[in-house]
Amino acid sequence: MGGMPGRERQPGGTPRAALADLLAGNRRFVSGQPIHGHDVTAAAAAASGDQQPYAVVLGCIDSRVPLEAIFDQTFGAICVIRTGGHVLDRAVCGSIEYVVGRLGVPLVMVLGHERCGAVGAAVDALRTGERPGGSLAYLVDEIAPAVTEIGFDDPAVHPLAIRRHVRRTVRTLRDDDLLAGPVAAGRVAITGGLYDLATGEVALLDPG
Numbered sequence: 001m002g003g004m005p006g007r008e009r010q011p012g013g014t015p016r017a018a019l020a021d022l023l024a025g026n027r028r029f030v031s032g033q034p035i036h037g038h039d040v041t042a043a044a045a046a047a048s049g050d051q052q053p054y055a056v057v058l059g060c061i062d063s064r065v066p067l068e069a070i071f072d073q074t075f076g077a078i079c080v081i082r083t084g085g086h087v088l089d090r091a092v093c094g095s096i097e098y099v100v101g102r103l104g105v106p107l108v109m110v111l112g113h114e115r116c117g118a119v120g121a122a123v124d125a126l127r128t129g130e131r132p133g134g135s136l137a138y139l140v141d142e143i144a145p146a147v148t149e150i151g152f153d154d155p156a157v158h159p160l161a162i163r164r165h166v167r168r169t170v171r172t173l174r175d176d177d178l179l180a181g182p183v184a185a186g187r188v189a190i191t192g193g194l195y196d197l198a199t200g201e202v203a204l205l206d207p208g
């Protein structure tokens, strides 16, 4: 099983190494030379044995952004959480706390993407003053501060709010009760990224 990232990894790897592996997977995807793309079979799933993931990626539900594929990851390598606009709630935070605290994962990436419809919905709600009903209101309310910080009348509010919302989500997670300690100790890194639908590339976002 040599050369298959995520397979032989020992618990307690560094955040830096985990990030390098994740970004290397994205480069394989972008170059059209994934090493796991051919291996999405039940046999590969069965061969994964006990899971030893090295990263958790929180992304959007957008159907154009399948996280295992864009990072070229095999079974057992990364934990994936997806909500509209990567909005946090207690279930999401609890899941990340579990992966970090119980599975020893050293890296959390929050991945936004260009043309995000959830962020667009928050922009529309603030511009029109019409808050959606149901639980969609929760998503919009959670994204709204990023839009407000940019200013909903800014012509570039949509792309700018997408980036701001990633950074806000990263900061919220860094302050999480069970994550703040490991982050302060340097055992865990929580970082933000942005996926470009046109190129397939993931760019890191500085904390801003």
Ligand SMILES: [Zn+2]
Residues within 6 Å of the ligand: 060, 061, 062, 084, 085, 113, 115, 116, 117, 118, 119
């Ligand atoms: Zn989205």
